[in-house]
Amino acid sequence: MMIKIVFITVFLIQMAHAQSVANFEAYNLSEGEYINGADGSGGFRNGDIFLPNEYNSDFMAWSGWAISAVTDVTTPGFTNQYSAIPGGGYNGSGHYAVTYAFGNNNIKLTGEAAGKTIPGMYVTNNTYSYYSMKDGDAFSKKFGGITGNDADYFLLTIKAYHNGLISNDSIDFYLADYRFLDNTKDYIVDTWEWVDISELGSVDSLTFRLSSSDTGIFGMNTPAYFCIDNVFDSNPSSIEENVLSTEFVLKPNPANEYVNVHFNSDGMHQLELLDLTGNILRSINSFAEKVQLDLQSLHSGMYIIRTASKERTSSKYLPKYKVQITFHSFNF
Amino acid sequence: MLLIWLGGVSTYAQAVVDTSLTMPAIEITASNIRNESMGFSGRSWDAEEMLKLNAQNVAELLSSESGSYLKSYGLGSIATSSVRGGNAGHTLLLWNGLPLNSPMLAQLDLSLLPIFAAESVRFTPGSNTALWGSGAIGGIIDLQNTADFSKKVVVQNKSGIGSFGRFLQQNKILIGNQKFQSITRLSLERAENDFFYNVGRGIPDKQQTNASFKQHFIMQELYWKINAKHSFSLQYWGQNSNRNIPPTIVQSKSEAQQNDVVHRLFFDLKGTLKNGVWNVKGGYFNERLDYRDQQILLKAESHFSTFIGEMSSTWSPLKGHLFLAGMTYTKSMAQADGYKNQVPEEDRTALFVSWKYGSKKYNSQFSVRQEFLDNTILPFIPSLTLEYYFQPEFKIRGKFNRNYRLPSLNDRFWIPGGNPDILPESGWSQETGIDYTLKNKKFVFLSSLTAYHRIINNWILWSQQPGEFHFSANNITSVRSYGLEPRVDLSYTFQKSIVGFKVGYDFVRAINLFDLASPYMTAGSQLIYTPVHQISATFSMSFLKFSFMYHHQLTGKTKGINEDVDTFLVGNFRLFYQIKNKNGKAGFFMNCNNIWDADYVVVERRPMPGIHFMTGVQISFEK
Numbered sequence: 001m002m003i004k005i006v007f008i009t010v011f012l013i014q015m016a017h018a019q020s021v022a023n024f025e026a027y028n029l030s031e032g033e034y035i036n037g038a039d040g041s042g043g044f045r046n047g048d049i050f051l052p053n054e055y056n057s058d059f060m061a062w063s064g065w066a067i068s069a070v071t072d073v074t075t076p077g078f079t080n081q082y083s084a085i086p087g088g089g090y091n092g093s094g095h096y097a098v099t100y101a102f103g104n105n106n107i108k109l110t111g112e113a114a115g116k117t118i119p120g121m122y123v124t125n126n127t128y129s130y131y132s133m134k135d136g137d138a139f140s141k142k143f144g145g146i147t148g149n150d151a152d153y154f155l156l157t158i159k160a161y162h163n164g165l166i167s168n169d170s171i172d173f174y175l176a177d178y179r180f181l182d183n184t185k186d187y188i189v190d191t192w193e194w195v196d197i198s199e200l201g202s203v204d205s206l207t208f209r210l211s212s213s214d215t216g217i218f219g220m221n222t223p224a225y226f227c228i229d230n231v232f233d234s235n236p237s238s239i240e241e242n243v244l245s246t247e248f249v250l251k252p253n254p255a256n257e258y259v260n261v262h263f264n265s266d267g268m269h270q271l272e273l274l275d276l277t278g279n280i281l282r283s284i285n286s287f288a289e290k291v292q293l294d295l296q297s298l299h300s301g302m303y304i305i306r307t308a309s310k311e312r313t314s315s316k317y318l319p320k321y322k323v324q325i326t327f328h329s330f331n332f
Numbered sequence: 333m334l335l336i337w338l339g340g341v342s343t344y345a346q347a348v349v350d351t352s353l354t355m356p357a358i359e360i361t362a363s364n365i366r367n368e369s370m371g372f373s374g375r376s377w378d379a380e381e382m383l384k385l386n387a388q389n390v391a392e393l394l395s396s397e398s399g400s401y402l403k404s405y406g407l408g409s410i411a412t413s414s415v416r417g418g419n420a421g422h423t424l425l426l427w428n429g430l431p432l433n434s435p436m437l438a439q440l441d442l443s444l445l446p447i448f449a450a451e452s453v454r455f456t457p458g459s460n461t462a463l464w465g466s467g468a469i470g471g472i473i474d475l476q477n478t479a480d481f482s483k484k485v486v487v488q489n490k491s492g493i494g495s496f497g498r499f500l501q502q503n504k505i506l507i508g509n510q511k512f513q514s515i516t517r518l519s520l521e522r523a524e525n526d527f528f529y530n531v532g533r534g535i536p537d538k539q540q541t542n543a544s545f546k547q548h549f550i551m552q553e554l555y556w557k558i559n560a561k562h563s564f565s566l567q568y569w570g571q572n573s574n575r576n577i578p579p580t581i582v583q584s585k586s587e588a589q590q591n592d593v594v595h596r597l598f599f600d601l602k603g604t605l606k607n608g609v610w611n612v613k614g615g616y617f618n619e620r621l622d623y624r625d626q627q628i629l630l631k632a633e634s635h636f637s638t639f640i641g642e643m644s645s646t647w648s649p650l651k652g653h654l655f656l657a658g659m660t661y662t663k664s665m666a667q668a669d670g671y672k673n674q675v676p677e678e679d680r681t682a683l684f685v686s687w688k689y690g691s692k693k694y695n696s697q698f699s700v701r702q703e704f705l706d707n708t709i710l711p712f713i714p715s716l717t718l719e720y721y722f723q724p725e726f727k728i729r730g731k732f733n734r735n736y737r738l739p740s741l742n743d744r745f746w747i748p749g750g751n752p753d754i755l756p757e758s759g760w761s762q763e764t765g766i767d768y769t770l771k772n773k774k775f776v777f778l779s780s781l782t783a784y785h786r787i788i789n790n791w792i793l794w795s796q797q798p799g800e801f802h803f804s805a806n807n808i809t810s811v812r813s814y815g816l817e818p819r820v821d822l823s824y825t826f827q828k829s830i831v832g833f834k835v836g837y838d839f840v841r842a843i844n845l846f847d848l849a850s851p852y853m854t855a856g857s858q859l860i861y862t863p864v865h866q867i868s869a870t871f872s873m874s875f876l877k878f879s880f881m882y883h884h885q886l887t888g889k890t891k892g893i894n895e896d897v898d899t900f901l902v903g904n905f906r907l908f909y910q911i912k913n914k915n916g917k918a919g920f921f922m923n924c925n926n927i928w929d930a931d932y933v934v935v936e937r938r939p940m941p942g943i944h945f946m947t948g949v950q951i952s953f954e955k
Binding site: 054056058059060061062063075076077078079080100102103134135136137138141142145146147214215216217218219221 | 531532535538577579580581582583584585586588625627628629630672747748749795796798799801802850851852853860892893894895937
């Protein structure tokens with residue numbers, strides 16, 4: 001006899017706001033310390049990400065990722081390879097991750113974060129790379145060359161893997177850019193910079209690749225390092241607006257069938273619902289204090305609510321989840 | 333002393349003398365069957381000649397000579413050679429026949445070899461590993477010290493000053509008699525090397541920084557003629573070189589420094605047999621390299637010791653036949669941060685035999701070598717050389733041999749990247765040439781044309797391979813080298829003048845045979861830092877007490893690691909004035925290098941100085 005039993009399972013599709021920010025502070029390193037995988041752990045798990053590490057105990061050499069609390073920003077050269085040029089983690093924090101990425105290097109999303117969208121992360125130069133580009137060394141050139149006019153660059157390219165396929169799209173972030181005709185605009189990144197990677201969409205893992213204009217037959221001469229912090233953080237403009245803005249509140253958030261947008265100021269508000277690629281899905285002009293948006297026709301995922309008033313433009317992420325009913329059959 | 337009739341010799345210096353069909357008798361020592369191996373066109377300089385040259389070290393000496401490409405990182409900086417498309421490890425450096433190449437690197441910095449250390453220097457292009465062992469693939473440079481028991485007292489001084497704060501002081505003191513000779517050599521050389529170099533049109537010249545060097549050198553040679561059949565010598569070579577490592581042209585500054593301390597001890601015992609000679613010699617070489625860079629908080633020390641013992645015998649049982657048999661034992665050990673807690677050692681034992689036969693029309697030499705590295709049997713190395721005289725003035729020569737070069741200790745044991753399983757480089761080479769000599773009382777014409785071909789398999793390179801996060805040593809490719817070496821040397825004597833002109837051209841193809849990802853090189857491409865074309869021309873003239881020399885060198889375009897290195901032409905000039913009397917000589921010299929003030933680099937990003945001078949005096953007293 002076959003008995004059909006119906007189970008109803010509710011899946012909340014967790015969005016970015018439900019993912020924990022990987023800020024590496026849990027490693028509890030003292031200032032100046034780092035861990036480079038010498039314990040053979042094979043990597044570092046923090047928040048919802050895993051940063052692979054390969055350590056060769058015979059050679060006492062590492063690749064992949066290391067976790068660092070090094071603050072020395074004056075010593076050039078590879079003896080200072082674990083340092084981020086801002087002198088610590090993002091926003092004055094103590095910890096950050098540094099990678100040696102001669103080839104491709106990866107971050108894996110774990111647990112419930114796997115397959116989700118990552119808003120972004122903070123990125124900066126490693127101190128070794130920074131001074132190598134700024135002043136040159138025995139193997140690498142000073143960016144700009146003798147005249148300062150060389151169109152040098154140090155580029156971080158980020159791609160995503162999802163379901164085993166690599167994304168066609170990529171995020172390019174210039175850790176240094178000397179390609180400007182006006183040399184005063186040339187720069188080497190020396191602060192933590194937000195890199196929005198939400199455009200890559202659903203992600204199982206991220207892959208990072210560095211390229212440089214200073215490349216010879218043995219490959220890239222610029223030291224292949226960079227640093228990251230606060231992976232999964234929200235877009236800083238959103239954070240700022242979320243914290244500071246009293247423009248509007250979303251309820252509920254995350255939402256399922258609808259969301260109410262409560263405005264905290266008078267006057268006309270232009271309200272837009274966008275997907276992560278920037279497509280405007282709805283656009284409403286309203287003088288009301290509250291506007292309800294019907295979300296039933298939308299797929300689950302991450303959306304953006306953007307409002308514009310006379311004073312300013314604000315935006316917030318809106319994760320949409322769905323209730324899913326699953327039928328499981330059992331034969332007895 | 334054994335005098336024996338022997339086949340023709342082939343070096344220029346000897347060819348000037350040996351133009352008669354009935355070959356002259358030459359003195360046989362235990363090693364000269366190796367030194368004067370047939371089939372090669374080489375060059376040697378004695379102390380008298382070297383005093384007149386515009387060169388202080390082996391790098392500067394070879395830079396004015398055809399057949400080698402000097403890869404110089406700048407004035408006073410590291411210099412290595414590429415001979416016939418080989419790399420720096422393919423030129424074997426010898427001191428009195430014992431290899432000086434660092435076992436850690438399998439090469440030696442030629443700028444650290446003062447020619448003042450030697451009584452003569454011989455440069456022999458071509459493969460000769462059967463007789464000399466690992467590394468003698470591209471060529472051999474041999475610094476030799478010998479005694480002249482006819483001398484009693486010799487005092488020599490050479491002092492000079494030059495551009496960029498260069499200062500030179502060399503002293504040689506010989507005291508001896510027919511039984512005993514003591515030679516002491518002392519030298520001090522230093523320079524600031526703070527030259528200006530051009531960085532581009534409309535941009536002020538830039539001054540080189542952190543490029544100074546100071547080198548102290550001492551050598552003590554003791555020679556003892558024990559009796560008519562036996563002689564003994566003991567020699568010590570001490571050297572302390574401090575030099576700063578200058579920045580590249582795309583580097584703001586450098587604070588790197590390098591200190592090289594060398595202690596070399598050599599002994600040589602010789603005796604004669606009924607039909608030959610025997611020789612036992614040995615050496616202990618101890619070198620320390622201390623590299624520091626305060627800017628990047630780097631301190632790297634390395635140190636190696638090498639013990640070498642060699643026994644050999646040369647004998648002639650039959651007229652025209654000359655045999656050599658010998659054995660060399662070498663033990664090397666090294667210490668460096670890069671070896672972590674290891675102290676890598678290697679034991680090498682080599683057996684070599686050579687048979688040389690000479691007749692009026694033709695000469696031949698067949699040599700074999702079998703070497704053992706630790707418990708490994710290395711490739712068997714044979715070599716066959718033939719020479720045939722169509723006429724007394726016209727000779728054809730050919731050579732066919734196998735080559736090898738052992739991996740260095742760094743190649744095997746460095747952490748990370750050392751590869752204990754790495755194989756020796758090995759391959760075969762062929763060489764042929766013709767020599768034509770014409771000579772009368774006033775006119776000497778020497779010419780030669782040499783063609784060679786060589787394949788080296790298991791070529792060792794350090795590179796970062798896919799999946800690796802550090803550089804490592806690998807047998808990465810094979811390299812085919814071939815080339816042509818035409819040479820002409822003319823001299824004409826009239827009244828009290830001698831006019832000479834020498835020109836040589838080197839066509840060198842050194843082709844990588846496999847597509848490589850790292851270093852990125854396609855199959856069929858020329859190796860980096862190996863110019864296809866080089867032309868060297870020297871004009872010299874002496875008149876009464878004056879002598880004048882102008883040397884011009886064209887070095888063709890070559891690929892570097894990051895960019896091409898353009899063709900460059902450099903001219904050097906030397907004026908020498910010397911007066912002599914019965915007991916001594918006094919001379920004045922003035923050298924002008926890069927007389928046309930060419931902007932050039934030999935190694936990319938490493939500037940070379942424009943026009944610069946050196947002047948000084950040479951005084952010698954002899955009794």
